Amino acid sequence: MSHRDVLQRAANLAVGYLDGIAERPVGPPVAVDRLRAALGGPLPEKGEDPRVVVESLASGVEAGLVASCGPRYFGFVIGGALPATVAADWLTSAWDQNAWTYAASPAGSVAEEVAAGWLVELLGLPAGTSVGFTTGATMASFTALAAARSAVLRRVGIDVEEEGLAGAPPVAVIVGDAVHATVLAALQMLGLGRGRVRRVATDDQGRMDAEALRDVLAICHGPTIVCAQAGEVNTGASDPLAEIGKLTREHGAWLHIDGAFGLWAAASPKLRHLVTGVEQADSWSTDGHKWLNVPYDSGFVFFRSREALRQAMSLDAAYYAMSEKGERDNFLCVPESSRRARGFTVWAALRSLGRAGVREMIERCCSMAQRMAARLCDDPGVELLNDIVLNQVLVRFLSRGGDNADAFTREVIRRIQADGTCWLGGTRWRGRAAARISISNWSTAEADIDRSADAILRCLRELR
Numbered sequence: 001m002s003h004r005d006v007l008q009r010a011a012n013l014a015v016g017y018l019d020g021i022a023e024r025p026v027g028p029p030v031a032v033d034r035l036r037a038a039l040g041g042p043l044p045e046k047g048e049d050p051r052v053v054v055e056s057l058a059s060g061v062e063a064g065l066v067a068s069c070g071p072r073y074f075g076f077v078i079g080g081a082l083p084a085t086v087a088a089d090w091l092t093s094a095w096d097q098n099a100w101t102y103a104a105s106p107a108g109s110v111a112e113e114v115a116a117g118w119l120v121e122l123l124g125l126p127a128g129t130s131v132g133f134t135t136g137a138t139m140a141s142f143t144a145l146a147a148a149r150s151a152v153l154r155r156v157g158i159d160v161e162e163e164g165l166a167g168a169p170p171v172a173v174i175v176g177d178a179v180h181a182t183v184l185a186a187l188q189m190l191g192l193g194r195g196r197v198r199r200v201a202t203d204d205q206g207r208m209d210a211e212a213l214r215d216v217l218a219i220c221h222g223p224t225i226v227c228a229q230a231g232e233v234n235t236g237a238s239d240p241l242a243e244i245g246k247l248t249r250e251h252g253a254w255l256h257i258d259g260a261f262g263l264w265a266a267a268s269p270k271l272r273h274l275v276t277g278v279e280q281a282d283s284w285s286t287d288g289h290k291w292l293n294v295p296y297d298s299g300f301v302f303f304r305s306r307e308a309l310r311q312a313m314s315l316d317a318a319y320y321a322m323s324e325k326g327e328r329d330n331f332l333c334v335p336e337s338s339r340r341a342r343g344f345t346v347w348a349a350l351r352s353l354g355r356a357g358v359r360e361m362i363e364r365c366c367s368m369a370q371r372m373a374a375r376l377c378d379d380p381g382v383e384l385l386n387d388i389v390l391n392q393v394l395v396r397f398l399s400r401g402g403d404n405a406d407a408f409t410r411e412v413i414r415r416i417q418a419d420g421t422c423w424l425g426g427t428r429w430r431g432r433a434a435a436r437i438s439i440s441n442w443s444t445a446e447a448d449i450d451r452s453a454d455a456i457l458r459c460l461r462e463l464r
C-alpha cells in the first residue's frame, strides 16, 4: 500500500472539515455512549486497510468534535491553527523526525534554533535568551521552575540534580492569589509542594499587589522563587511586572513569569505597556497553541541563563550522539528525550504572519473583545466584571428580579452552549459565578462577534 491513497483521503477529510468549520454548531452536546459505540468494540484481531481505518476514524469521531479551531469558540483560551501551521504539522508527521538531537534531525534542530531567535525578538526578551519547545505552558512552567529550584539551591551549596531535596533548605515559593493551577501543578511535581506556597493578595482584576509582595519577601530569608503572571485567565490582567522585577532582584530571588497567553501583549507596541518590565525575569513560559495559533502541542520556556537550564535538564548516556560544534540539541532544553519536531509549526506560523501579522492578530483579538463587551453591555441583564485590557471578557447574567444571579448565570451559559452559535465557559470570579469569553483565534471577525453577541443576548432574554 502506498502512502498516496491514504494521505490524500486524509487531506480531503481534513479540508472538508475545515471548509465547514465556520458553520458547524460550535460545541454541541454529544452523548458519550454514541462516541463509545462508534469508536469502541473489541480490539480487532486482524488489521484493516489504512484507507478504511482513516474513514472509520473520521466518521466515528465526527459527532464528538468541537469546532474550537473555528471563529466563534470563546472557551478557555484556545486559539485556532493557522493554515500554514496545519500544513506544517502534517509534514512534521510525514517526516516523522525524532527532533531530540542535532544528529537525529539537523532540520528539527535548526528550525527550533531559528524560531527560538524569532520568538525572543518578537516578545522583546533579552538577547541571548534560551528557548525550549514544550508540549504547552504547563510543561514550560515545570521546566522553568526546575531550573529555578536548581539555581536558588546551588547558591546555598546544594546540587539538587545530584542530591535531591533531602537535606536541602526549604525553598520559599511566592505566587499571586490568582496564580494559574498549572503553576501549582508544576510545584507539586517538583517536590516544592503546592500547599507550601506563600500567596500574595491580588486586586479586583487578579493583579498581584506589589506592596504585599514586599512584605512577604521580607520574611523569606533562604532560597526564594517568585512566580508572577502575565494574563490572568479570567480578566487578562497582568501583574505589575516592573515593580515585581525590582523587588525580586533586590531580594536576590528568582523571578518566573507565567505568560501562557498574556505574554503575547509584548509583541504589540500598543499593548506592550501591559507587561512593562517583563524582560527583568529569569524565566518565562508561554504557549504556541493558544495565541500564536499553532496546533497542539506547543509551548515555550525561555531562560535568561542557559546554564540554569542546562543544569536542570541535564541527561546523558554513552550512546547519545551529542553535537560537538555548538549545534542545538533540542532535548537539553526540555524534560524529554525523544520528541516531535515542534519547531516546524512555529517556524511556519512566524513566516506566515511575520512580525506585523502577529501584532495585527493580537491587536485584532483585543479589539474584538472590546466589541463583544460593548455589544453585551447594551443589555441591562449583563454585568461586566473586568476591565477589558486584553482579549478576555468576563460577564455575569442578571435575572429580571435580580436574585440568584449565580444559578441564573450558569443556566444562561448552558443555553448558550446548547445553542451552538458560539461557545463560552463558566468560571467563578471573586466568589461569584461568571461567564468567560476569550478571543484568541486568528479567524474571528467582527461578523462573528456580532452573531455571537446576538445569540448570547437571545439566550439571556429567553431566560429572563
Ligand SMILES: *Cc1c(COP(=O)(O)O)cnc(C)c1O
Pocket: 077, 135, 136, 137, 138, 139, 180, 182, 183, 231, 232, 233, 258, 259, 260, 261, 287, 299
Ligand atoms: C493555559 C494556561 C496555562 C497552561 O497552559 P497549557 O498550555 O494548558 O499547559 C498556564 N497559565 C495560564 C495563565 C494559562 O492561561
